[in-house]
Amino acid sequence: MTILLDPTSEQSPTLRPRLERPERLDGLTIGILDIAKARGDVFLKRLGERLGERGIAFKHYAKPTNTRPAPLPLQQQIATEVNLVIEGLSD
Amino acid sequence: MSVAPQDGLIAVVKRDCPTCELTAPVLGELAARTGLQVYTQDDPDFPETVPTRIDDTGLDMSHRLKIEVVPTLIRMAEGREIDRTYGWDRGEWERVAGIAGLGADLPESRPGCGAKNIEPGVIERLKIRFNETGLKSRRIAIGEDEDDQEAMYERGWSDGLPLVPPTEERVLKMLDGTARDPQEVIGLVPPILAPATVEKIAINAVMAGCKPEYLPAVLAAVEAVLDEKFAMHGVLATTMFVGPVVIVNGTIRRRIGMNAKGNALGQGNRANAAIGRALQLVIRNIGGGRPQEVDRATLGNPGKYTYCFAEDEEGSCWEPLSVERGLTPGQSAVTVFAGFGLQGVVDQKSREPESLCRSFAESLKVMFNVKSAPSADALIVICPEHERTFRNAGWSKARVYEELYKLCEIPGEDLVAGAKGIAEGGPASRAGTMVNKFRPGGLMIVRAGGGAGMFSGIIGGWSSSGPRGSTPITKEVRN
Numbered sequence: 001m002t003i004l005l006d007p008t009s010e011q012s013p014t015l016r017p018r019l020e021r022p023e024r025l026d027g028l029t030i031g032i033l034d035i036a037k038a039r040g041d042v043f044l045k046r047l048g049e050r051l052g053e054r055g056i057a058f059k060h061y062a063k064p065t066n067t068r069p070a071p072l073p074l075q076q077q078i079a080t081e082v083n084l085v086i087e088g089l090s091d
Numbered sequence: 092m093s094v095a096p097q098d099g100l101i102a103v104v105k106r107d108c109p110t111c112e113l114t115a116p117v118l119g120e121l122a123a124r125t126g127l128q129v130y131t132q133d134d135p136d137f138p139e140t141v142p143t144r145i146d147d148t149g150l151d152m153s154h155r156l157k158i159e160v161v162p163t164l165i166r167m168a169e170g171r172e173i174d175r176t177y178g179w180d181r182g183e184w185e186r187v188a189g190i191a192g193l194g195a196d197l198p199e200s201r202p203g204c205g206a207k208n209i210e211p212g213v214i215e216r217l218k219i220r221f222n223e224t225g226l227k228s229r230r231i232a233i234g235e236d237e238d239d240q241e242a243m244y245e246r247g248w249s250d251g252l253p254l255v256p257p258t259e260e261r262v263l264k265m266l267d268g269t270a271r272d273p274q275e276v277i278g279l280v281p282p283i284l285a286p287a288t289v290e291k292i293a294i295n296a297v298m299a300g301c302k303p304e305y306l307p308a309v310l311a312a313v314e315a316v317l318d319e320k321f322a323m324h325g326v327l328a329t330t331m332f333v334g335p336v337v338i339v340n341g342t343i344r345r346r347i348g349m350n351a352k353g354n355a356l357g358q359g360n361r362a363n364a365a366i367g368r369a370l371q372l373v374i375r376n377i378g379g380g381r382p383q384e385v386d387r388a389t390l391g392n393p394g395k396y397t398y399c400f401a402e403d404e405e406g407s408c409w410e411p412l413s414v415e416r417g418l419t420p421g422q423s424a425v426t427v428f429a430g431f432g433l434q435g436v437v438d439q440k441s442r443e444p445e446s447l448c449r450s451f452a453e454s455l456k457v458m459f460n461v462k463s464a465p466s467a468d469a470l471i472v473i474c475p476e477h478e479r480t481f482r483n484a485g486w487s488k489a490r491v492y493e494e495l496y497k498l499c500e501i502p503g504e505d506l507v508a509g510a511k512g513i514a515e516g517g518p519a520s521r522a523g524t525m526v527n528k529f530r531p532g533g534l535m536i537v538r539a540g541g542g543a544g545m546f547s548g549i550i551g552g553w554s555s556s557g558p559r560g561s562t563p564i565t566k567e568v569r570n
Binding site: 001002003004005006007008009010011064065066067068069 | 226228229230231232233234235239242243248256257258259262280283285286291294295298322324325329372376377378379555559560561
């Protein structure tokens, strides 16, 4: 029998169930996160306008750069201020 | 088989030691007069002068007594050691034994020999048997009917090529390559931000095929890519081609036999290959960064198996990259650059630096796309025959950087969308302006390669070069 040492971080991934999709958007606030990819702002601005036309509350957020994960304060701010988030993943 | 040592005198010896042979008559005398217990490391029939010897070929007692040299003479009292001497030294033996006139026919002193229990390969096995390794990683038992390689593939540890199985013994030997504490955390490896301990890095270095003496370079490379300014998460996650390219400078290059000359960027040198591979395995196994998962590369590049080489400092008329980046000459260092592939620069006719610079600049300007500017940083690997042209003209590296930057100015009208019949490009407002292909300071030059061939290379960077993305990082190699 060979004994090997585990080269991984030995973390068992925790599978977290997704939150259930809300039936309606009425009364909810939607976060719109611009990850700083080229022209993402154009698309997301228009998306905000469309939500506004339907009377749905929304807030815009922006990552300083697409090359790094969102700073923790921004993640926390989004989590406390909105119910749903829309983000554009690439250009 | 070893038995527990009793109070009184103990000697540990081996036949394969001339000093032990020399002391055989003294051992016999002490056995007769004091009941000396003799533990034999290699041949249970040695020494014949002692009627009852204790077989310690399993080396358990030698290990428990922490024997480093044979012969060793120890006095025990109340179950613990109170005195010890090693080698042959009449005065010392007489003192420890409490008997005068020992070995009158022997020379005054003779140095001993290395004990078997501390031989490389043996000490590791003993530490494992006595559970003294201090290694914290989970042990994974591979069944006798299982193939080690297949078991490692199944667990997802491999980059696609076979791995060296990371046994406890190999990992212990690997850790001998550094004085750093195995539990020291070098940084948090993205994407899962798991701590990279020296031990975990050593395990991956074993799998990559490293020798223990490579480990300091691997540790420095890991430390460099985990620097916030390198943005390893983004370098991994991007759809672009890049991965970390490792350039090694300083005395370690020659100490571990790295290749900075012919085929420096190619196959065939163990240190070049294994250091770069170890870094990639750290990202994969500790950080959980895998292709088609968080690694979103569209094509990737072959350098994501391994991309590591040494600079030919001795042959260069310029200061090494590490010195240019603030370290002292000779200091061992690694520099990491988020780069990909290799674009050849073939110029066999330029004999003047101005002409050669224009060749480099025109080649640099096509990186990514002729329409792309500013595009990304680039690393120029200049071959000896090209460097000679600059050397003969007395051009410093700073001057080459300056001239190249100037030559990489591009008229904006060439860059706008639709120009040259290519839809790709920037806004029409660029027309009439000059746009540089690079950000200021976005070029790096190192010298490497064989003596024949006017063939340099460009290693392209990441579109997110610079402070908002990745900047090259240089770290000292610490032992």
